Amino acid sequence: MTAEKVAIAREKLKAARDRQKMYADPRRRSVTFNVGDCVYLKVSTWKEVIRFGKRGKLGPRYIGPFPINEILNDQTVVLDLPLELAGIHNTFNVCYLRKCKVDDETKILPIKDLKVDLSNKLVEEPIRVVDRKVTKLRNKDIPMVLVEWKHILGSNLTWKQKS
Template sequence: MTRFGKKGKLCPRYIDPYEVLQLVGNVDYDLKLPNNMASVHLVLHVLMLKNYRGDPASFFPVEGLGVYENLSYEEVLVEILYRQVKRLRNKEVTTVMVLWRNHVVEGATWESTADMRSCYPHLFIS
């Protein structure tokens, strides 16, 4: 049997959402799994599956995003919300909280100041 990650109590119970190809028998389903899961049997019992319920807040309207043909889009920095300096054993690491276009404030991410300075030098003139 293949284990996913750690074993015991910290073992992940559910891996990822996968497409159900067909119903096999009364309670078994044939799944479309990626190549890296080749050792996992493709037909699973219904008790090993869980319904996937997407979060409606995570869906964005595609119109106006500038989505490319490969369904990707360019993230555009809107504002730097916070700056912080973390002290490690023998060095300091500076990071900034960045608000991206088409994201809410809760979707802001912490990014390395060095990375942001290389991409957006006009924000770090001082």
């Protein structure tokens, strides 16, 4: 190739690089963590290795919160993981972490307080039926009930199809 063709190719590569950077920069987030901060840990990449409750789309994306023990550099953090997660290395890149925005520690639900059955499904107990209604579709009517569930952080209301 001649020097002129090389220069044109470099200009095209620089233009493509600048265009990609323009699209990528707004999505980047700069997050700084301190020792003692609580963070959520992304687990969607571990779907095949460890399952946290449900499979597939309904599986949890983040678990935690976990306190930060040590900051190795601006991209690497050491977490204080519980014994249930002893098989996982405790050093993570910051891209797998989300800052915990809960100020009140009483609103954080510990993993050990969750009741899980043998098929790794969360066990919740209904307290009472609050309301009833009928949802009308084109060809059929579906009876629905509003159920109040017993939960550690307070009651939770959901509509369920009456069976």
